[in-house]
Amino acid sequence: MQTIAIIGASGSMGSALSKSLAKGNYRLLLCANDLDKVKAVAADIKKSYPTAEVEAIDCTREACWEADIIIAAIPFGAEQEMADKIREVATQKIVISIANPLNDTYDGLVTAPDTSAAEELQKLLPNSKVVKAFNTTFAADFATPVIDGKRADAFIAGNDGEALQTVSELVETAGFNPVVAGGLTVSRTLESMQQC
Numbered sequence: 798m799q800t801i802a803i804i805g806a807s808g809s810m811g812s813a814l815s816k817s818l819a820k821g822n823y824r825l826l827l828c829a830n831d832l833d834k835v836k837a838v839a840a841d842i843k844k845s846y847p848t849a850e851v852e853a854i855d856c857t858r859e860a861c862w863e864a865d866i867i868i869a870a871i872p873f874g875a876e877q878e879m880a881d882k883i884r885e886v887a888t889q890k891i892v893i894s895i896a897n898p899l900n901d902t903y904d905g906l907v908t909a910p911d912t913s914a915a916e917e918l919q920k921l922l923p924n925s926k927v928v929k930a931f932n933t934t935f936a937a938d939f940a941t942p943v944i945d946g947k948r949a950d951a952f953i954a955g956n957d958g959e960a961l962q963t964v965s966e967l968v969e970t971a972g973f974n975p976v977v978a979g980g981l982t983v984s985r986t987l988e989s990m991q992q993c
């Protein structure tokens with residue numbers, strides 16, 4: 798059983814991802830700033846999936862130390878702080894970047910055209926395997942990933958083949974159709990798709 802740390806598990810995306818992945822054969826460690834909110838998400842999951850291995854954890858670093866896979870379900874602006882906390886314990890681990898680095902008016906990106914949130918996270922975590930996923934999926938979509946009998950596509954980008962395979966399986970567990978779009982630089986396109 799793989800262990801997944803979900804940072805920002807109390808947020809819209811983090812809680813939706815946590816609930817979806819509770820259906821799979823994963824141990825989930827949920828964390829965010831406010832532990833009470835994370836405990837509420839864990840309790841809610843336990844109601845729907847009583848046998849799910851899910852735990853609210855107060856310490857992001859400890860959760861990431863235990864995890865095989867880390868999901869950064871936090872705003873782009875919080876990633877530097879998160880990276881500083883987890884860098885040593887995230888070595889060689891998959892870190893999933895779901896961020897859309899949108900500006901305040903949602904009509905542009907705060908990142909330069911020659912980079913992306915995922916590539917910036919890779920620079921902050923040079924010894925981790927950053928994979929882009931779920932940024933084109935809305936939080937509300939997790940409740941109904943199948944439309945007219947077809948699973949909605951979820952795009953993935955990354956440079957490590959094994960990590961892409963692992964994340965594809967995770968995306969399938971969440972109910973979506975994984976589409977590997979290319980290397981990590983393709984995140985520039987995937988993130989641009991989310992501008993208004």
Ligand SMILES: NC(=O)c1ccc[n+]([C@@H]2O[C@H](COP(=O)([O-])OP(=O)(O)OC[C@H]3O[C@@H](n4cnc5c(N)ncnc54)[C@H](OP(=O)(O)O)[C@@H]3O)[C@@H](O)[C@H]2O)c1
Nearest residue numbers: 805807808809810829830831870871872875896897935936
């Ligand atoms: N919403 C969507 O439909 C959607 C779709 C695709 C991608 N995304 C991306 O997903 C990410 C999360 O978006 P969201 O809409 O879920 O945001 P949200 O509802 O505001 O949730 C943000 C989460 O991040 C946590 N957080 C913030 N700063 C943190 C830090 N320094 N350390 C640990 N946890 C921290 C918050 O915890 P506390 O509440 O405890 O502070 C909360 O759990 C963003 O990067 C966004 O671009 C969102």
